[in-house]
Amino acid sequence: MSALTQPLPQVLLAPPAHPQAQTRWAVFLDLDGTLVPFAPAPDLVVVDEGLRQAVHALHQALGGAVAIVSGRRRADLVAYFGETGLRLMGEHGADGAGLPAAEIPANLRSALHHYCAAHPPLLVEDKGATIAVHYRICPEKADALIAHMSTLREEMATHYELLRGDHVFEFRPRGITKAAAIARCMQMDPFRDRIPVMVGDDVTDEDAFAEVQVGGGFGIIVGPRRPTLAEFALPDPRATRQWLDNLLSHLRERAA
Structure with missing residues (x-):
């Protein structure tokens, strides 16, 4: 493991700041445990209209450089967020990121x-x-x-x-990871030449945290799980939602 990807002490995991003037972010968001709380079964998760609007508004404010990257099927992500230009990458990038993957045997x-x-x-x-x-x-x-x-x-x-x-x-x-999905995105517009930010909660997000660090960005862990490669933390999905709303307000003020 390189110095870039060493787990950081929990004491350093403060809430993330907003981007500085002229800084352009590309934001990658996990779903379950990050944007919404876990439910007893995956099909019981609810993405409310307010969350949909917030994600789409952020997508517009960042010039399209927002993606959902989840272990869910891409069809599930489409049902939650619609086919509106938002990049939706399901199954850790096996569906929606152009990563080659065959059907489970x-x-x-x-x-x-x-x-x-x-x-x-x-x-x-x-x-x-x-x-x-x-x-x-x-x-x-x-x-x-x-x-x-x-x-x-x-x-x-x-x-x-x-x-x-x-x-x-x-x-x-093997080879299908959120890190690979993010790396593929960062080679394409509108993600290219931006600072990547990954927001996730589970161990399956750790390779994505490492990938955004390599690209000069950072990870945000949601919830109490430690150790982690993320540099910043939010306590729960409710806090993630508040952070997204605050980020959107910041971007709009910056553009005014």
Whole structure:
């Protein structure tokens, strides 16, 4: 791990400041746990109209340099935010960032569906290029689940990695990361030549925090999870929403 990506002491994790005059940001936003609180199941998450408007207003204020980069399916992100020019990158960038990724193998998909059917209320989120098992409503099943997932990982290790997030395990193709999605975006307009900022909450956002640092930007961790590569912190999604509103006000005042 390079000096750029060493976890910083928690004492340094102050709330992020606003961009200085003439500074141009590109903002990348995770969804669950960052913009909205977690729900017992992914399909119970609510993105209210106020949040949609705030994200789209920020997108306009930053000249289009705002993206949602999430483990969710891109179709879910479209349902929440619409097809309005906002860049929506689902499945950690496998859908919407131009990263090459094949469908999850049928044997892995079948194994996870059968295991969860036999151990309710585990929940499979079958997304296409990635597949996740959620245990938020049954945390007591975590130990048995990780044992089963680890066995499957040994079989799939050549092409897939197993990620552990906030009450979720997920198989993801190797090379498909939020960092890679951000790197691809930063090569294109309107993101090119801007300072990248990543806002996220989970371990799957850590590679994105490292990537924005390499590009001269910084990460913002949402919630109490530590250690992290992020330089700044917000306590919860409510605070993220307030920060977005304040950032938008700042950008509008700067443009006036």
